[in-house]
Amino acid sequence: MARIAVIGAGMGALAAAARLAVAGHRVVVYERTDTYGGALRRLERDGFCFDTGPGLLPLPAVYRDLFVKTGKEPLERCVELVQVDPSSRHVFADGTEVSLPNASRAGVVAALDEALGSGTGERWGDFLVRAREAWDRTRRPLLEEPLWPNWQVLAGREPYPAAPRKRLLRTRRAGTLAEVAAWELRDARLAALLESHAVRYGLDPRSTPASAAVLPYLEHAFGTWYVRGGLRELARAVYERCVARRVEFRFGAEVAGVREKDGRVSGVELADGTLAEADFVVAGVAPGTLDRLTAGTGVRGDGEVPPQPPAASRLTVLLALRGGRPAGTAHRTVVHTADREAELEALSGTAARDLRPTVTIMRPDDPALVPGPDHEAVALSAVVPALPGRPFEQHAEHMIDVAERAVPGLRDRILWHEVRTPAHIADATGAEGGAVPVPALAAAGGRLLHPSNSTRVPGLFAVGGWAHPGGGLPHAGMSGALVAGLIVEGPDFRGSQ
Template identity: 70%
Template sequence: MARIAVIGAGMGAMAAAARLAVAGHRVTVYERTDTYGGGVRRFTREGFSFDTGPGLLPLPAVWRDLFVKTGKEPLEECVELTQVDPAARHVFADGTRVSLPNASRAGVVAALDAALGGGAGTRWGDFLVRAREAWDRTRRPLLEEPLWADWRVLAEREPYPAVPRRRRLRTRTASTLAEVGALELADPRLAALLESHALAWGLDPRTTPASAAVLPYMEHAFGLWYVRGGLRELARAVYERCLARRVEFVFGAEVTAVVEKDGRAAGVETADGTVAEAEHVVAGVDPVRLAGLAGRPPWAEGEVGADAAAAGAAGAGRFTVLLALRGAREADAAHRTVVHSPDRPAELDLLAGRTPSAAVRPTVTVLRPDDAALRPDGGHESVVVSAAVPVGDGHGWTSEEGRERLADRVLAAAEAAVPGLRERVLWREVRTPADTAAETGVGSGAVPWPALAAGDGRFLRPGNTTGRPGLFAVGGWAQPGGGLPHAGMSGALVAGLIVEGPRFRGSQ
């Protein structure tokens, strides 16, 4: 039985802790804040509750597997899962609306044909077939296995199948997500539907590799699920599973250093000077913070992790407006509505940091869960509206005035999803990447995207093992990247590497 110190109580870190405890190890989690969950938090006020992190759960099989492997009670006995239908309602820039059924290819094809015409559904269905091919090629190396030693193979090979298209006397194949939309979908609304899956992570489709086609495919193939009471309930269930497996949590304990002895990680030191010895250290932090804790980047020069530590916690953050509304939710309201930006070039410039965010109306996601646990009574409704924004200084949302202006623009978009929105608002709470930074410890407030193949490795995440023996990386900033399914799988990968050793190759 080994002593294992886990830095952070995020979802990936707790998933690793529970699995390691079941394997017989003595696990202690050190969390700098006063609660668990990382970015999976809840905001409550005056009888209203809101998820402040992710609001929907794709690929719940990852978390089902965790509960099967760590105890007798399956996931469904610990939380109430419901499938969201429709999966999303989309409002395009020209005013066209379409509701897409959950996990039904035939239903999606029919809905798109009816709303967009011109064989749009068939083209989208054909795209999903190609996206499945990309998924089949990358599922194991990018989701179920530790990062390959020869990771450059993943960086250089585009798994999305080449579909030659002849345009202007030239034959072209798509290498970016934007090119997939332009060359293969032949409708700006279908292209917007495709690109919205990248924009949700703050990724620019003009530079995001075509392999990002796996993002809409995952949603289509495995469906979207909601946890009754909000996604915070999933975090609670995982935390309680850890406690049941005798994982110890120390809250309010900020780790300031990874202790090294004889060239390997040998424990952690906290802000009060306490040193806790351990045979293994599992770090659920971003590469920049991990490099600081370790005294230097713990990955070899030229590796993905070293590049990530040098570049900082890159990515976009989330600008969120929590709305307490008077009036009941209408019966036919969609759980999720995506309202597309009327100005694609300006939105992409925003994500690239070239346009003040208060001057742009970005693509927004509106979540309206039909959940009595989130509202004081049936005469009210809680709604979450969010958009991806650049992180760092100098953007419109970083000042109080600019933050409120951007909130007004975001709510103007949300009116397409919530009838009579402005007249219904009792109060609103505005959250920016600065709030994410305070909760997660990621200085930039960025939210990590899922690892993607191709793109010269710029969309990969550092491996779970590091160049320092005994030190492991877990969570959204490590292989296989951001998102709840990926965080859960990172916990499985780290636990496998510690229990089975470096020969561990992932779930079979």
């Protein structure tokens, strides 16, 4: 039985802790805040409840596997999963609207043809076929296996296939997501639909590799799911699974440093000076924090993936509304920006004072979130630059104005609202500027890969969204599985089965 210290109680760290405890190790989690879940937090006020982090769960199989591997009680006995249908409603700049069925290619094709015109559905359906090919080529190395030592193969190879050009006896290979939209979709609204999956993570589709086609494919193939009571309930269930497997938690315990002895990790030092010995240390922290904990000794070593571009953050406006949720309301509505170029420039930081972003509206059909049937809890979110100290609150009014395009009379229903800025994300996760990590993507010279879970220091591992395989709830859960496999089975571990 090894002694394992886990730094942080984010979802990746919790997933690793549960798996390691089941393998017979003594696991202690040190969390600097007073609760678990990382970005999966909740705000409660006057009988209203809101998720302040992600609101939907793609690829729930990752957490189903976690619960199967850590006990006999499956995930569905611990939380109630609801498949959201429609998957999303989209309001485009020209006023066109479309609601996309969940996990139904035929349904999506028919909905697009009806709303956007004949032929649009077929083009989107053909795109999904190519996106599936990219997914099949990258699923194992980018999600289910430790980062390859020869990761440069992933960095240089574009897995998104070339598309045939009609009336010409040749194909054309897109290098970026914007090129996929322009060359293959050939409709501004389909382009907005595709590019929104990259913009959601603060990625500029003009430079994001075509391999990012896997992001919409992942939602299409595996569906979009809601956890009854909010995604905070998923964090609770994973935490309780850890406790049931005798993982110890020390909240309000900030780790000040990672200790080494004889060329190997030996434990952690807490901010109060306490030393906790450990045979392994699992760090679920942002890169800057890991550097500080290791005194800048370069734990990543030579040959690591290139530094990632600056990450973006999120601005969220929580609305307590009078009046119940109308029947047939979509859970998620995306109101696309009327000025794509301005949105992308703002994300790059070159025009950050004039934010006019795409706004996502979450309207869960969940009585547990409201004080009664005559009220509704709504969350608006937008991607913003991760700029420390920026007063993003001023943009909340614009987001409400945008949301009224999809929810007429919204302002008249507001009882109160609260704004959650990148500073709140930074407080919860420790990431500078409230930055949110993106999922690992192939091609692009490796700049969208994440550092490996193992480090230069024997016994020190990295877990969570800032390590392979990157950001997003499924990826964080998989990072926990990969770290547990590397510790339990050793460096010969070849990935999740």
